[in-house]
Structure formats: structure tokens, C-alpha cells
Amino acid sequence: MIDKKEILDAFYFRHACKVFDETKTIADDDIKFILETARLSPSSFGFEPWHFVVVQNRELRTRLKEGAWGATEKLDTASHFILGLTQRSFFTKYDAPNIKDFMRDVQRLPEDVIETRSSFYENFQKSDFDLNSERTLFDWASKQCYIPLANMMTAAAMIGIDSCPIEGFNQRLTGRLLSEEFDIDTGKYGISYMLAFGYRISEQKVKTRRPSNEVVSWKR
Numbered sequence: 109m110i111d112k113k114e115i116l117d118a119f120y121f122r123h124a125c126k127v128f129d130e131t132k133t134i135a136d137d138d139i140k141f142i143l144e145t146a147r148l149s150p151s152s153f154g155f156e157p158w159h160f161v162v163v164q165n166r167e168l169r170t171r172l173k174e175g176a177w178g179a180t181e182k183l184d185t186a187s188h189f190i191l192g193l194t195q196r197s198f199f200t201k202y203d204a205p206n207i208k209d210f211m212r213d214v215q216r217l218p219e220d221v222i223e224t225r226s227s228f229y230e231n232f233q234k235s236d237f238d239l240n241s242e243r244t245l246f247d248w249a250s251k252q253c254y255i256p257l258a259n260m261m262t263a264a265a266m267i268g269i270d271s272c273p274i275e276g277f278n279q280r281l282t283g284r285l286l287s288e289e290f291d292i293d294t295g296k297y298g299i300s301y302m303l304a305f306g307y308r309i310s311e312q313k314v315k316t317r318r319p320s321n322e323v324v325s326w327k328r
């Protein structure tokens with residue numbers, strides 16, 4: 109068991125780091141550990157609607173700046189820079205052909221369970237969550253992709269690595285770049301966020317948050 113104080117210390121240590129120390133590089137083993145916490149993250153029905161691109165190529169990072177006003181200094185200084193991609197309906201819609209393969213090959217479910225889960229998944233999308241358009245499906249899958257985002261940042265903080273989540277970019281412009289320069293099929297994937305990792309160069313600001321009684325209410 110890990111000490112609760114140590115875990116909370118990591119939450120206080122984590123902040124949106126604006127500029128990183130360019131001279132420091134995260135060790136391979138550490139970035140692999142961070143990415144492993146993304147891979148192990150939970151998702152709805154366990155379908156893992158995500159993909160992560162680690163952008164270490166300097167030219168590609170420069171190109172990304174074109175649409176990413178919130179990422180400029182991070183793209184220049186981060187040790188590692190990740191794009192959080194979300195699967196589109198091609199993969200996630202209830203009748204997408206890969207869904208059954210996923211249940212068979214990845215989740216190793218027996219055929220009868222696959223059939224039951226498939227109709228459950230269809231009903232969930234059509235009736236429970238009204239996931240009836242490309243946009244609602246993308247946003248639903250995108251919500252799930254924020255779970256690995258949080259896990260990666262927390263895991264990084266626990267081993268003394270700084271991070272910054274980034275939504276400061278134009279989705280359409282960046283999408284075009286991903287298709288033209290990154291060889292990503294943007295009909296199948298959309299970008300949800302960017303995520304920079306590295307080591308801070310200056311002190312973090314004092315953390316401000318609403319008090320817990322405003323954030324949590326109990327019904328006993």
C-alpha cells in the first residue's frame with residue numbers, strides 16, 4: 109500500500125507546467141511507465157477508444173504550433189509530447205465490424221457473451237445515451253480518453269515528472285495537419301488533447317481550489 113500523504117503530495121506537485129527545462133529528458137523507462145498507466149485505464153465496455161502518438165520529431169512539433177496556440181512553449185521545451193487521439197464511429201458505433209473482433213481477440217469473450225454484449229451495446233448507444241450522431245459518439249469516446257490523460261499526469265507526478273494537458277488548439281486545423289503530416293486517418297481518429305511531459309524550470313504557483321464542501325455533498 110502507498111501512503112495517502114505521498115499520493116496527495118503528488119496531486120499537489122502536479123500542476124499545469126507552462127515551460128519545461130529543455131536540458132532534461134525523461135528516461136525511457138519512465139515514459140514507458142507513464143504510457144502503461146494510459147493503456148491500463150478503464151473505458152466504457154472496455155473498448156479502449158484511444159491512441160497515443162508520442163511526437164519527438166522536432167519538425168513535426170514545429171508544424172503542430174500552427175494550430176496550437178496553447179502549446180507553443182510546451183512544444184519547444186517538453187521532453188515528451190503526446191497527442192491524445194480518439195476513435196471515431198468507424199470503430200465505436202455499435203455495428204462497427206471491429207467491435208466483435210475486439211471482444212473475441214482482445215477481451216477473449218465466448219461467442220454467446222459477444223452476442224449478448226453486442227445487443228446491450230447497441231441499446232446503450234441508441235437509447236440510454238442517445239449516441240446517434242458522429243459528434244455525440246466522438247464526444248462520448250473522447251470523454252473516455254480523458255481517463256488515461258488524468259492517469260498519465262498523476263503517475264508522472266508520483267515519480268517527480270511534470271506535465272501539462274492542452275486543449276489550446278484548433279481541432280480542424282490540427283486535424284488537417286495530422287492527416288497531411290502524421291499519416292493519421294482522420295476519418296477514423298480525431299484529436300482530443302495534447303499532453304506535454306518534462307521537468308519544470310520554475311516554481312509552481314500556489315494551488316487554488318474551491319473548498320471541499322462546495323465540491324462534494326453527501327446524502328446520508
Ligand SMILES: Cc1cc2nc3c(=O)[nH]c(=O)nc-3n(C[C@H](O)[C@H](O)[C@H](O)COP(=O)(O)O)c2cc1C
Pocket residue numbers: 122123124125126178179272273274275276277301315
Ligand atoms: C482539458 C484541459 C485543457 C487544458 N488546456 C491547456 C492549454 O491549452 N494550455 C495550458 O497552458 N494549460 C491548459 N490546461 C491547464 C489548466 O489551465 C490548469 O490545469 C488549471 O488552471 C488548474 O491549474 P493546475 O493544473 O496548475 O492545478 C488545461 C487543462 C485541462 C484539464
